[in-house]
Amino acid sequence: MDQLPITLKTWLVSFAPEAYRELVSAIISTAAIIGVFASLFALTTVLERKGLGRIQNRFGPNRVGPFGFLQPVADGIKALIKEDIVPRAADSVVHFLAPLVLVAPVFLALAVIPMGRNLVAIDLDSGVLFFFAVGAATELSVFMAGWSSRNKYSLLGAMRAIAQMISYEVPLILSSVSVIMIAGSLSTVAIVDSQAGGLANWFVFTPWGLAGFILFMIAAAAESNRSPFDLPEGESEIIAGYYIEYSGFKFALFFLGEYIGMFAVSGMAITLFLGGWHAPFGFLEWVPSYFWFFGKLLILIAGFIWVRGTLPRLRMDQLMNFAWKFMLPMALVNLVAAGLWHLLGTGVSRWLICSLVVVGPYILLGRTLFHSNNVGKRIYRYAE
Amino acid sequence: MISLPVFIILGLFTVAGAIAALSLRNLIHCALALTVALGGLAALYLQLGSQFVGFAQILVYIGAVAILIVFAILLTRGSEASEKSILSASWPSGIAVAIAVFVVLGGTILRSSITHQSLPEPTDVPVQHLGEQLMTKYLLPLEVIGLLLTAALIGAVIIAMQEKETK
Numbered sequence: 001m002d003q004l005p006i007t008l009k010t011w012l013v014s015f016a017p018e019a020y021r022e023l024v025s026a027i028i029s030t031a032a033i034i035g036v037f038a039s040l041f042a043l044t045t046v047l048e049r050k051g052l053g054r055i056q057n058r059f060g061p062n063r064v065g066p067f068g069f070l071q072p073v074a075d076g077i078k079a080l081i082k083e084d085i086v087p088r089a090a091d092s093v094v095h096f097l098a099p100l101v102l103v104a105p106v107f108l109a110l111a112v113i114p115m116g117r118n119l120v121a122i123d124l125d126s127g128v129l130f131f132f133a134v135g136a137a138t139e140l141s142v143f144m145a146g147w148s149s150r151n152k153y154s155l156l157g158a159m160r161a162i163a164q165m166i167s168y169e170v171p172l173i174l175s176s177v178s179v180i181m182i183a184g185s186l187s188t189v190a191i192v193d194s195q196a197g198g199l200a201n202w203f204v205f206t207p208w209g210l211a212g213f214i215l216f217m218i219a220a221a222a223e224s225n226r227s228p229f230d231l232p233e234g235e236s237e238i239i240a241g242y243y244i245e246y247s248g249f250k251f252a253l254f255f256l257g258e259y260i261g262m263f264a265v266s267g268m269a270i271t272l273f274l275g276g277w278h279a280p281f282g283f284l285e286w287v288p289s290y291f292w293f294f295g296k297l298l299i300l301i302a303g304f305i306w307v308r309g310t311l312p313r314l315r316m317d318q319l320m321n322f323a324w325k326f327m328l329p330m331a332l333v334n335l336v337a338a339g340l341w342h343l344l345g346t347g348v349s350r351w352l353i354c355s356l357v358v359v360g361p362y363i364l365l366g367r368t369l370f371h372s373n374n375v376g377k378r379i380y381r382y383a384e
Numbered sequence: 385m386i387s388l389p390v391f392i393i394l395g396l397f398t399v400a401g402a403i404a405a406l407s408l409r410n411l412i413h414c415a416l417a418l419t420v421a422l423g424g425l426a427a428l429y430l431q432l433g434s435q436f437v438g439f440a441q442i443l444v445y446i447g448a449v450a451i452l453i454v455f456a457i458l459l460t461r462g463s464e465a466s467e468k469s470i471l472s473a474s475w476p477s478g479i480a481v482a483i484a485v486f487v488v489l490g491g492t493i494l495r496s497s498i499t500h501q502s503l504p505e506p507t508d509v510p511v512q513h514l515g516e517q518l519m520t521k522y523l524l525p526l527e528v529i530g531l532l533l534t535a536a537l538i539g540a541v542i543i544a545m546q547e548k549e550t551k
Contacts, residue, residue, distance in 0.1 A: 094416065126435045126511050133439040136447025140419060143454055147412060155458075162451060169447075186511050 002288040005032070006118055029121040033110050040297075041259045042072035048305045055309035075252075082248035087150060090245060094148035099246070099253035101141035105134040106261045112188050113267040116277045116290035120189055127188040128180060131268055132173055135223065138261065139165050142232075145254070146242035157241025160316055161225060161232035167323040168222035168229075172265075174331035175215040178208055178338035179272045188268075192276030202275035207354040208337040211362075213273040215331055217303070220265040222323070224258055227308040231316055266300040267293075326365055333361045390431060398424030411457050419450040436511050 009028050016024040046069055050060030061068035086095055112127035114120040124130050139162055146158020180186055182203065183194040195201050203209035222229040233241040243254050270276060274296050277289035314322065337357040344350035401421030405414045422445040429438035493499075518526050 091410075091412075094413070124435060125508070126439055129436065129439045129443065129511075133442035133447065136443050139447065139451055140416075140454075143451065144416070147454075147458070159455075159458075162455075166448070166451070184512075 002117055002290075004288070005116070005290070026121075029111075033121060034107060037107075037110060037260055037263055038256070040263060040294075041256055042076070044259060044263075044301055045075065045255075046071045047301075048308075051302070051305045052309045055306070079249050079252035084248045084250065085245075087245050089150040091148040091150070094144050095245070096250075098141050098145035098148060099250045099257065101144060102138055102257035103253055103260070105137045106257050106264060109134045109264040110260070110267065113264065113271055114189050114192050114276055115267075115293045116288065119277070119290060123189050124187065126186040128176060128186045128191070128268075128272075131188075131264070132169075132176075135261075135265070136169065138257070141257075142242055145246070149242075149245035151245055154242050154244050157232045157244075161242055164225070164229060164232060164316075164319055164323075165223055167320055168219045168327075171215050171323065171327035171331045172219035172223060174328070175212040175219065175334060176268070176272055178212050178335050179203055181335070181338055182342055188271050188276075192271055192278070195275040196278055198278075198282055199275075199280045202273065202278075204273040204275075206341060207351065207358045208334050208341055209273055211330065211334050211337070211358045213269065215327055215334065216269050216273065217300075219323075219327065220262070220269060221304065221307065222319070223265060224262040226258075226262060226304055228311040228314050229319060231313055231319065262301070262304060263297065266297055266304075269300065270296045321369075325369055329365060330362060333357065387431075391428070394424055394427050394431060398428065412454060415450065415454045415457055418453065419446055422446055422450065433508050436509075436514055 009025065009032075012028055013021055013025050046061065049071070050062075050068060053060030059068075061071040064070045064074045086092055109131050111121040112124055112131055142158055142161045142165070146154045146156075146161070149155075179191065183191040185191060185194075195203060199205060204213045221227075225233055233243070243251060246254060270293065277293040279285050279287060279289075279292050337354045340357060341350055341354050344353065398421050401417050401419075401424055404417035405421060408414045408417060422441065426438045426441040426446070429441055
C-alpha cells in the first residue's frame with residue numbers, strides 16, 4: 001500500500017521499449033505531480049474561500065455542487081471562456097511569456113520534494129539548492145508581468161513585489177541553512193532520513209528548529225505574496241498589482257503559479273522541519289507515507305488560510321523593516337544556536353543554552369525595534 | 385559523459401541568447417535575452433556534472449543579477465526603443481577586427497601544449513567535497529570574499545542612507 005505509486009509506475013514503464021524507459025519514467029512522474037498538485041490547487045481554492053468565509057461569519061461559495069465544492073470547476077470554465085484582453089501598447093511577447101515563466105519553475109521546484117518513501121521525482125545531491133534556485137527564477141516573471149503591461153500601477157506593484165521577494169529570500173534560505181548544517185547534506189532525501197524515528201527526532205521540536213520553522217513559514221508567506229504580505233496584490237491597495245492587465249486564462253495561470261508556489265514551499269518546510277513523510281509515532285507506521293506528507297501539507301495550508309483571515313496587511317516599510325531588521329538577525333542567531341546544539345552533545349544543558357540563545361535575542365530585538373514606534377496607550381473613541 | 389549533440393544544442397541556445405542581447409532594440413528585451421544566455425551557461429555547467437555550480441549560477445545570476453540589471457535599466461532611462469539602427473555605420477571593419485582577434489587567439493591556443501594533454505574525465509563532485517575544500521585548503525579566499533561582501537554591503541547602506549539625508 002505504501003509503495004503503490006512506485007509499483008504502478010514500474011508496471012507502466014515496463015510496457016515501454018528498453019531504450020526509452022528512463023524518459024517514460026520521468027514523464028509519468030511529471031504527469032503525476034502535475035495532476036496531483038493541480039487538483040490540490042482546485043481543492044485549496046474552495047477550501048480557502050469557505051474557510052475565510054467562516055472566519056468572517058459568512059458562508060463561502062455554496063451554490064455549485066454539494067456545499068460549494070464544485071466551485072473550482074465553475075471557476076475553471078469561466079477562466080477558459082473569458083476574453084483574453086491584451087492592452088494595445090503592451091509588449092505582447094513578454095506579456096505572453098510572463099505566466100509561463102512563473103508556472104514552469106514552480107512546478108520544477110516540486111520535483112525535489114520527497115512525498116513518501118522513495119517517492120521523489122529526482123534525488124539530487126544538492127536538492128535544497130535547486131529548490132531555492134528555481135524559486136529565485138520566479139521573480140523574473142513578476143517583473144516581466146509588471147513591465148510588459150505598460151501600466152504605471154502595474155510597474156509599481158511589480159517593483160514592490162520584487163523588493164519584498166528578494167528581502168524575504170534571505171531569511172528563508174538562512175533558516176534552512178541551520179537544518180542543512182545539522183543534517184549534513186543538501187539532499188532532501190537525506191534530510192528526511194535524518195529525521196526518522198518519531199516525533200522526538202523531527203527538527204521542529206528543538207529550540208533552533210522551532211525558531212527556524214517559524215522564520216521559514218513567515219518568509220514563505222512573504223515569498224508567495226500571501227496575506228499579511230500581499231501588499232503587491234491587495235485588492236484595496238493596488239487592485240491586483242502586477243497582474244492587472246491579465247484576464248482569463250493567463251490570470252488563472254498566475255493564480256495557479258502562486259498557489260503551487262505555496263505548496264512547494266510548504267512541502268520544503270515539511271521536508272526540512274516536520275520530518276517529511278515520517279509518521280509521528282512508531283505504532284502508526286502502517287499508514288502509507290504519502291498520507292502523512294499530504295496530511296501535514298493540508299495542516300500547513302490551513303495555517304496559511306487562518307493567518308490570511310486573521311491578520312491585517314503589512315505596509316511596505318513595515319514589511320521591509322521586519323525582514324531586514326528582525327528576521328535576518330534572528331536567522332543568524334538561529335544558525336549560532338544550531339551550531340551550539342551540535343557541539344554540546346546530548347543532555348539537558350544543550351536545551352537550556354540553545355533556548356536562551358534563541359529567546360534572548362528575540363526579546364531584545366523585539367523590545368528595541370518596537371521602542372522607536374512611540375506607541376501610546378490605545379484610545380477608544382466612539383461615535384456620539 | 386559529455387555528449388556532443390546536447391553540447392551543440394546548449395551552446396547554440398547560449399550564443400543565440402547572447403547575440404539577441406546584443407542586437408535587440410528594446411533594452412529590456414536585451415536584458416531578458418541575457419537571462420536566457422545565463423540559463424544556457426547553467427545548463428552547460430550541469431552537463432559537465434557539477435550540480436552545485438549550475439544551481440548556484442541560476443540562484444545568483446538569474447535570481448539576483450538579472451533582476452539587478454532590469455532594475456538598473458528601469459530606474460535610469462532606456463525604456464524607450466532607440467530610433468536609429470543598432471548597427472553602427474562601420475560594421476564591416478568591426479567584424480574584420482573581430483575575426484582577426486579570433487584567428488590570433490585560436491591559433492595561439494591550438495598551438496600551445498594544452499591540446500596535447502588528455503582531458504580529465506568529469507566526475508560527480510559531491511557538495512561535501514566542495515565544503516571540505518572550502519574549509520581547509522581555500523579558507524583564506526573564502527574569508528577574503530566574506531570581507532569583500534561585507535564592505536560592499538556597508539557601502540550600499542551608506543549610499544542609500546545619504547540619499548535619504550539630502551532629501
